[in-house]
Amino acid sequence: MTRETTISIVIVAGLLAAAFIAQAMGETFYITLATRMAILGLAATGLNIALGLGGLVSFGHAAFFGIGGYAAGILATHAFNSEPLLLGLPGTNQMIVIWIAGAIAAGLVAVLIGLISLRTSGVYFIMITLAFAQMIYYFAISWPAYGGEDGLSIYVRNTFPGTNTLAPMSFFLICFGLLVIGLVFFALIRDSRFGAALQAGRQNDTRLAAVGIGPFRVRLVAFVISAMMTALAGALFADLNRFVSPSMFSWHMSGELIVLIIIGGVGRLAGPLAGAIVYVLFEFALGGITEHWQFFLGLILLAVVLFARGGVMGLLAGRARHG
Amino acid sequence: MAEPILDIRDLRKSFGALKATDGVSLDLRPGEIHALIGPNGAGKSTLIHQIAGSLKPDSGEIRFEGRDVKPLDVAARARLGMGRTFQVSSLAPEFSALRNVMLAVQARQGSSFRFFKPVMHDRSLTEPAHEALARVGLSDRADVSAAELSHGERRQLEIAIALALGAKAFLLDEPMAGMGPEGSQALTTFLDGLRAEAPILLIEHDMDAVFALADRISVLVYGRIIATGTVDDIRNHPAVREAYLGDGA
Numbered sequence: 001m002t003r004e005t006t007i008s009i010v011i012v013a014g015l016l017a018a019a020f021i022a023q024a025m026g027e028t029f030y031i032t033l034a035t036r037m038a039i040l041g042l043a044a045t046g047l048n049i050a051l052g053l054g055g056l057v058s059f060g061h062a063a064f065f066g067i068g069g070y071a072a073g074i075l076a077t078h079a080f081n082s083e084p085l086l087l088g089l090p091g092t093n094q095m096i097v098i099w100i101a102g103a104i105a106a107g108l109v110a111v112l113i114g115l116i117s118l119r120t121s122g123v124y125f126i127m128i129t130l131a132f133a134q135m136i137y138y139f140a141i142s143w144p145a146y147g148g149e150d151g152l153s154i155y156v157r158n159t160f161p162g163t164n165t166l167a168p169m170s171f172f173l174i175c176f177g178l179l180v181i182g183l184v185f186f187a188l189i190r191d192s193r194f195g196a197a198l199q200a201g202r203q204n205d206t207r208l209a210a211v212g213i214g215p216f217r218v219r220l221v222a223f224v225i226s227a228m229m230t231a232l233a234g235a236l237f238a239d240l241n242r243f244v245s246p247s248m249f250s251w252h253m254s255g256e257l258i259v260l261i262i263i264g265g266v267g268r269l270a271g272p273l274a275g276a277i278v279y280v281l282f283e284f285a286l287g288g289i290t291e292h293w294q295f296f297l298g299l300i301l302l303a304v305v306l307f308a309r310g311g312v313m314g315l316l317a318g319r320a321r322h323g
Numbered sequence: 324m325a326e327p328i329l330d331i332r333d334l335r336k337s338f339g340a341l342k343a344t345d346g347v348s349l350d351l352r353p354g355e356i357h358a359l360i361g362p363n364g365a366g367k368s369t370l371i372h373q374i375a376g377s378l379k380p381d382s383g384e385i386r387f388e389g390r391d392v393k394p395l396d397v398a399a400r401a402r403l404g405m406g407r408t409f410q411v412s413s414l415a416p417e418f419s420a421l422r423n424v425m426l427a428v429q430a431r432q433g434s435s436f437r438f439f440k441p442v443m444h445d446r447s448l449t450e451p452a453h454e455a456l457a458r459v460g461l462s463d464r465a466d467v468s469a470a471e472l473s474h475g476e477r478r479q480l481e482i483a484i485a486l487a488l489g490a491k492a493f494l495l496d497e498p499m500a501g502m503g504p505e506g507s508q509a510l511t512t513f514l515d516g517l518r519a520e521a522p523i524l525l526i527e528h529d530m531d532a533v534f535a536l537a538d539r540i541s542v543l544v545y546g547r548i549i550a551t552g553t554v555d556d557i558r559n560h561p562a563v564r565e566a567y568l569g570d571g572a
Contacts, residue, residue, distance in 0.1 A: 191441040193429045193448075196418075200426050203415040207423075210375070210413065211430040211488060212401035218435065320417075 005187070007317040008270035012180060015041075015277065019172050031168040032240070033284055037276045038175040039236045042182045044260040044272030046229030051258065052267030053190055054222045055202030060113065060129030062253035063136045064106040064227040066246070068234025070140070071102030073152040073244035080155055093158045095165070095174070098235050106231030107224050109136075114223040118216060130251055137249035151245025158239055165239070175236050179273065182229055187269055189225070198222050230257070259297075263304055265313030267320060274312035325353045326389065328492045328522055329374070334383030336373060336546075343369040344380065345546035351492055356514065356523045358533045361543035367526050368410060370543070371496050374524075375407045376400045388491065401430070406490025406521070410497050412477035416470035420461055420480050423469055424452035427487035455487040456480075459513065475502045479510075492522050499529040511535055534558075 078091025264275030
């Protein structure tokens with residue numbers, strides 16, 4: 001087992017242990033913090049496929065996070081009010097159905113955004129993905145059917161077979177389970193043929209084309225997979241807060257996901273999760289003292305960029321190795 | 324005469340007033356090394372770019388195994404069997420030498436959309452890659468990242484990649500550049516044997532290598548081919564001596 005894998009398992013196990021300790025102490029608020037870490041970690045792991053493996057700095061992943069969130073909110077609202085949704089189809093409060101719907105919706109939007117934005121690179125790619133996300137943001141604000149600017153409440157958390165999702169620990173375990181699946185999926189992709197092509201394209205797309213692999217298709221598929229994973233996290237996020245609002249689509253959210261990856265380690269297996277843990281801890285520890293806690297997060301980010309390029313994973317597991 | 328693998332007819336490409344490729348016709352036949360020489364700025368690299376697909380010609384024909392490849396992009400032409408090396412090495416720097424070659428093996432197998440099987444345990448990738456590295460003499464450097472290889476080793480690695488692609492024709496853009504005399508000698512010997520596998524269009528400044536290897540030589544000056552012929556034809560061609568080799572060459 002590589003050091004990268006070992007450290008990643010330790011971080012993931014640490015999160016699980018923390019939740020159980022909080023449970024034993026009867027501190028449900030800490031379980032909620034751990035749940036937040038798992039969800040943000042999953043969202044950023046999704047982005048890490050595009051950004052870390054593919055070098056695609058998407059500044060619009062909030063679009064997919066929000067689509068996942070709104071999938072949960074809209075389906076749950078229709079189920080709650082017993083109103084048919086589309087073509088007579090009913091809403092649902094089943095998480096599994098919501099996840100699939102959210103991921104598919106995000107995947108379709110990602111195909112459209114990707115077909116256009118992946119024809120560019122560098123700053124243009126960043127700006128085009130941002131522009132698309134902002135379009136969706138303003139669309140959500142001006143869509144009164146689903147709350148517009150005020151957002152949409154989910155009155156009862158959606159259900160998952162065999163558990164009571166209202167119990168903080170049960171909901172944490174659902175999120176944690178999906179996080180683990182997401183991380184395993186990331187590791188498999190990274191080590192696969194597809195991952196080899198994607199990473200080679202990040203390093204040198206002339207080389208990729210010269211061996212006969214078109215970089216565009218590889219990137220488009222990666223972008224779509226990445227969006228779907230982030231959307232899944234968005235659906236969980238909606239259920240965590242029992243509320244969705246257009247702020248899930250805002251560029252702050254896109255930036256936050258990028259920040260998580262940079263703090264944790266770009267392209268590293270548990271990097272996004274490590275970033276999410278640091279982020280949520282900061283938010284919790286400093287957020288109580290000053291509302292300007294993001295200033296201190298900014299200092300951390302600066303320190304990482306200047307002195308620890310590999311982020312948390314770089315410090316713990318050393319430089320990335322590529323076989 | 325055998326059908327040419329690569330057949331270029333009246334190719335033209337201008338950048339503004341500059342005619343970088345000015346009616347070039349050229350072919351590459353099975354089993355031969357066809358060297359393309361010419362002074363700096365003659366348009367050799369522009370020509371290679373058009374053949375490989377990274378630059379679109381204004382007019383003219385490029386046929387590969389009888390097929391018009393002008394509508395195809397770089398990747399599609401590579402899949403047809405154009406094994407190209409670059410004037411300035413172009414590799415995936417973070418990948419080991421082995422993984423760089425494995426990428427070509429996987430491309431040849433046409434299977435880059437497999438998501439779950441780890442490549443490092445896939446012997447259908449690692450074995451052909453090791454073979455290709457062994458052929459260019461890089462076996463003991465297989466695990467070194469491309470960024471850490473020496474300049475000469477990177478050139479060898481590019482050739483290993485072209486081998487692993489199962490190229491039907493090699494387009495080698497100054498493969499000897501920056502190599503020491505020993506390296507050049509070893510590469511010359513290697514290329515000599517390689518022509519039996521697939522013909523080589525060789526762009527090279529090292530005249531010793533060109534004269535030792537080439538079956539035919541074309542001389543490109545200001546975007547035009549001023550002469551094509553055997554080594555002796557070219558050595559004795561007055562216009563070539565004047566334009567390129569200089570008196571006394």
